[in-house]
Amino acid sequence: MIPPKPRPREGKGSVWRFIREFRRDILSAQSDRLYRAWMAEFRGPFIHSFTCNDPSLVDMVLKRRPMDFPKSPRMAAGLQPLLGNSSFISNGATWLHQRRIIDIAFERGRVREAFPAMHDAAEAVVERLAPLADGSEIDIEPHTSHVAADVIFRTLFSIPIEHETASQVFESFREHQDAQPMVNLGGLIALPRWARYHNRRVRHSARRIRRLIKTLVAERAADIDAGTAPQDLATKIMTTPDPVTNEVFTPREMIDEVATFFLAGHETGASALAWSLYLLSGSPYWQEKLAREAKTHLSRDFSCVKRLETARAVFREAMRLYPPVAMTVRQCRHQETLRERRAPKGAQIVLSPWHLHRHQKLWDNPDGFDPGRWDTPNGQSCMRDAYMPFSQGPRSCPGAGFAMIEGPLLLAAIVRDYRLEEPDKPPVPVMRLTLRGKDGIHLRLHKR
Template sequence: MIPPKPAARTGKASVRRFVRDFRSDILSAQSARLYRAWMAEFRGPFIHSFTCNDPKLVDLILRRRPMDFPKSPRMAAGLTPLLGNSSFISNGETWRHQRRIIDPAFERGRLRQSFAAMLAASDAGAARLLALADGQDIDIEPQTSHLAADVIFRTLFSIPIQDRIAAQVFAAFRDHQDSQPMVNAGGLLTLPRWLHFHSRRTKRSAARIRDLIGQLVAARQERISSGDAPPDLATKIMTTPDPETGETFTRAEMIDEVATFFLAGHETAASALAWALFLLAEHPEWQDRILAEGTARDFADMRNLNAARAVFREALRLYPPVAMTVRECAHAETLRDRPAPKGAQLVISPFHLHRHERLWDNPDGFDPDRWDSENGKTCQRKAFIPFSSGPRVCPGAGFAMIEGPLLLSAIIAACRIAPGDSRPVPVMRLTLRGKDGIRLRLTSRSG
């Protein structure tokens, strides 16, 4: 059975029709030809963009000359109330300074130190799902969101999601996502920055999240000063100086980055995990393969979770949490013999690249074994970018590839998973989600 994907637009669209369809769903507004095209240009009032699917173009933009193609300020404008000028949206020397401080926290040795906290969240999440495993139809997305948030809080601040402030941040973040589902519209439609606006609800929820995070950061600063701070990710990031300037993050900068970790580490993980569980529900033979591997109780055990890792990677291919991102031409360029003026928006769509018919064997099919094939290995190098690529690759990519297989193996060990009453339809919000949720049925393996 082919996993669901949005119904793509066929035929030529006017600017008015594109904008109308776009407001309904970004992905289904895109042309079906993008699953075969190497590049597509779209022009209109306030709109001049290039969708880049050619692996050579992706390599140019993300790896070879990333500073010539900075993050789009138009897209960043939609995230500024929450993220400030964090490393997720900043450019130039500001971004370099931020990454020099952040990157050491996600080195492999540090990830080993975070494993115990990740495992505790995994055990708590599996127990929570087991309590819901009565065979009834449920939306799994709120559950994976809760689990991913627990992982973030335990690894970042050494507190579980049940902590008072952690729970409030989690609730406020859900409200923030609901308040601005079209956060990516500015970049993809090339709207001038002065046309961006934020609703009072968006501003209010963002301010609430930042205030709560500020309380966590202030409390951690006090513990660092008193010498009894736990050796978690927050302590590491807050005490690491920029090796070039000697400066550490200010409190405001740390709030920006924690908000980013929550967006990039919680929302993306929750999306990927929910889609992975849906795919396993439709392919119970892969549940059996994951179950046969056992679970990981220490960091070294992670090397044994080959099936769980392959399934999670395939979920990231079919349903990349960040389905589209936008860069901008800092200078006039020529892309595949077409002129691209300064300021042109370059849309890189992992959703289309990961399903490109001229690159992948069986592009729309669920096949975790593909990663052992020659085609899969080639495409993993050239056309698989769930965490972006190049200097701006997500610093938490390694974290995610431990977290995802660990959580999958723990959940499958506790529960059997079957499809719910309806198949989900993917839509692009802050991350790739089910239009009406992702419905599954869980039953206990011990019952």
């Protein structure tokens, strides 16, 4: 099965044409050459950037010298109203402090403790889908967003999405996203810095979300003081001191991080799950294999996770073809030489999982859907050198372990109970906050 891919731009064209197309759709504005090239330089009126596909360059930027390639202020500009100065956009000493605390909270043992809550969310979405399983075409994206948000609230604050404050955060978040369609998690924003401003709707919805989170954080702080707090991720994050400075997060820092976990944690998981379901709808072989596996092994016991091998391979392959954070940007702190080209201080480094994951010189059958590839020598070497849905190095996603349990679990629960059938028209991938379908991601559900 060869799933949909935007038609790339052909030929060179003018810089202005590129900018026009980029503003319409970042993915299809990119040149076809990026699926074969190791690096591409772009000079525009407001930007000088280098898209790096060479695994050794990616390794240098993300793993060997990450402090010389901080996150770009472009990223901060789009996300700051909601995220404040959270770990997702901060740099330097502030970021180091935040990550020291977060990494402790996301240790593997914690994810294990969170598993029953994830499982409850999985059973809840299976139930919500029941009235829709009559074979008519539905957009699955709102449902994957809903369940991913449910997982975050249940694991972070031990409340389901139906909780009044949780559902208000979820609703306000939709508004926030509608108010700024050009912002994406990777920080690729088509407007120059001076031309960007946050309209009233953006500021209003961000303030509302932060106010709601503030209430949750204050209530939890009171429960911690009273000794009645549940032992979930929020309690862990709020009570873990930075092992170097011994300081715990201030309430404001905690609001920044909760907003980040909500944004980075639910939008990404929702995108990966929706694409996984779509891909399975066109692949009866993998769908039936996964359904058998889920029927045999899925349970509320954490030990079932290691047996969900097909679910994991499918989820991994879906994130190869449709990485939720399809591109991300760093900035050169000093002048650099990249494959014999001079990159001045301040130049943007674009890292593109979208292109790296489909690179024609690296992958066998780069555009095909094949969850079996992970057992081949090519799949294994590419997983090491050319696969980064969670980024790589010290700034990689702290929620990766969490997401690799949540995603296969949700997928297995849905496919155990429903047979998926392809839609009439395939989805068109576009970069919104994460990688989504232009008009949603449609499919048909039938009760098994």
